Amino acid sequence: MAEKHYKYVILGGGVAAGYAAREFSKHGVNPGNLAVISKEGVAPYERPALSKAYLFPEGAARLPGFHVCVGSGGERLLPEWYTEKGIDLILSTEIVKADLQSKRLTSAAGTTFKYDILIIATGSTVIRLSDFGVQGADSNNIFYLREIDDADKLIEAINTKKNGKAVIVGGGYIGLEMAAVMKINNFDVTMVYPEPWCMPRLFTPEIAAFYEGFYANKGIKIIKGTVAVGFDSDANGEVKAVKLKDGRQLDADIVVVGVGGRPLTTLFKGQVVEEKGGIKTDGFFKTSVPDVYAIGDVVTFPLKLYNEMRRVEHVDHARKSAEQAVKAIKASEEGKAIDEYDYLPYFYSRSFNLSWQFYGDNVGDTVMFGNSDPSSPNPKFGSYWINEGKVVGAFLEAGSADENKAIAKVARLQPPIQDVNQLSEAGLSFASQL
Numbered sequence: 003m004a005e006k007h008y009k010y011v012i013l014g015g016g017v018a019a020g021y022a023a024r025e026f027s028k029h030g031v032n033p034g035n036l037a038v039i040s041k042e043g044v045a046p047y048e049r050p051a052l053s054k055a056y057l058f059p060e061g062a063a064r065l066p067g068f069h070v071c072v073g074s075g076g077e078r079l080l081p082e083w084y085t086e087k088g089i090d091l092i093l094s095t096e097i098v099k100a101d102l103q104s105k106r107l108t109s110a111a112g113t114t115f116k117y118d119i120l121i122i123a124t125g126s127t128v129i130r131l132s133d134f135g136v137q138g139a140d141s142n143n144i145f146y147l148r149e150i151d152d153a154d155k156l157i158e159a160i161n162t163k164k165n166g167k168a169v170i171v172g173g174g175y176i177g178l179e180m181a182a183v184m185k186i187n188n189f190d191v192t193m194v195y196p197e198p199w200c201m202p203r204l205f206t207p208e209i210a211a212f213y214e215g216f217y218a219n220k221g222i223k224i225i226k227g228t229v230a231v232g233f234d235s236d237a238n239g240e241v242k243a244v245k246l247k248d249g250r251q252l253d254a255d256i257v258v259v260g261v262g263g264r265p266l267t268t269l270f271k272g273q274v275v276e277e278k279g280g281i282k283t284d285g286f287f288k289t290s291v292p293d294v295y296a297i298g299d300v301v302t303f304p305l306k307l308y309n310e311m312r313r314v315e316h317v318d319h320a321r322k323s324a325e326q327a328v329k330a331i332k333a334s335e336e337g338k339a340i341d342e343y344d345y346l347p348y349f350y351s352r353s354f355n356l357s358w359q360f361y362g363d364n365v366g367d368t369v370m371f372g373n374s375d376p377s378s379p380n381p382k383f384g385s386y387w388i389n390e391g392k393v394v395g396a397f398l399e400a401g402s403a404d405e406n407k408a409i410a411k412v413a414r415l416q417p418p419i420q421d422v423n424q425l426s427e428a429g430l431s432f433a434s435q436l
Contacts, residue, residue, distance in 0.1 A: 015040020
């Protein structure tokens with residue numbers, strides 16, 4: 003059985019892996035010392051593109067256009083970049099066993115990879131309806147979106163089922179972005195989700211009302227308070243209808259499911275300490291096992307700003323945790339110290355001509371400001387979250403770069419607030435005055 007040895011191994015080929023590789027390169031890594039091992043067949047890329055520009059009917063994004071690190075304005079790391087830097091990019095390789103004690107990873111093909119330092123960057127996998135035994139959930143043309151292969155299959159179906167009916171199961175990030183992109187592809191779109199409003203983990207009912215109204219004005223039908231309990235398919239096994247718990251049935255040529263993700267930690271069960279569904283680390287992304295670090299979606303880390311342990315599934319954290327872990331590894335080797343990770347939670351989304359950003363924590367009371375009329379030609383509005391007399395979170399739709407920086411500053415500084423009504427009237431000017 004073949005065995006290869008590396009000083010550093012990054013396990014995973016998503017956003018976090020790509021940013022970690024770039025950080026190693028910045029600090030200097032000797033040729034042959036670093037390997038990136040990925041189950042996917044392409045070099046790390048900016049995953050958010052898949053639910054946005056990749057599916058556009060015109061001007062669609064394609065590789066090599068969105069390899070990391072273009073998502074943060076950095077250099078595009080093409081496969082040849084890894085070769086030039088002496089980094090082994092090992093693609094289409096699934097690791098099926100990880101022995102952290104002996105520092106060995108074993109692939110499905112039987113190759114063993116030995117490492118001195120491991121960075122776990124395995125990310126998340128989608129939650130599938132078939133996991134819950136939903137009848138007919140394995141029918142053709144029911145899609146999940148996580149990897150580029152998923153997006154390619156969806157594009158093929160979009161072209162085959164032109165001007166058909168699409169049902170979007172889920173009202174979160176993927177649901178909202180996929181409903182928009184399917185409408186842009188001229189499909190008749192219906193969204194279905196069990197919650198009383200969309201994006202309930204972040205949006206207030208008032209914020210959600212704007213997006214639901216905007217989508218309705220675009221001709222997207224929204225069914226709330228129920229779930230898909232089954233699918234009917236034709237003789238070819240292609241989905242034809244979605245059966246809902248409330249008894250309704252929706253015709254469907256394409257179904258896209260976005261009901262959440264699950265961190266990929268199975269390989270490490272019983273070997274590392276876990277907390278809140280993720281691998282527990284410190285502020286340098288060290289796990290409970292010496293010489294093993296973890297970054298991105300799989301990590302539960304100390305969120306210094308709020309003095310609590312938290313797991314964050316977002317591209318921004320994937321990028322920044324990767325950079326922090328590599329800096330920590332290099333500093334440790336050089337006998338230097340770096341600051342602990344001090345992350346400000348950040349989320350964003352784009353759909354149609356809308357674009358919002360959120361910073362901080364969405365706890366406490368909320369104050370809306372601006373124009374949130376979904377039928378307005380130029381809506382622009384926001385919200386502040388106030389907890390224990392301080393502004394702890396800020397949301398803004400249609401903000402400029404400077405305005406988005408201003409609300410980020412509010413969330414970071416957590417200024418005290420005396421008069422909630424005054425805050426509502428001040429709106430964005432409150433942020434810009436800090």
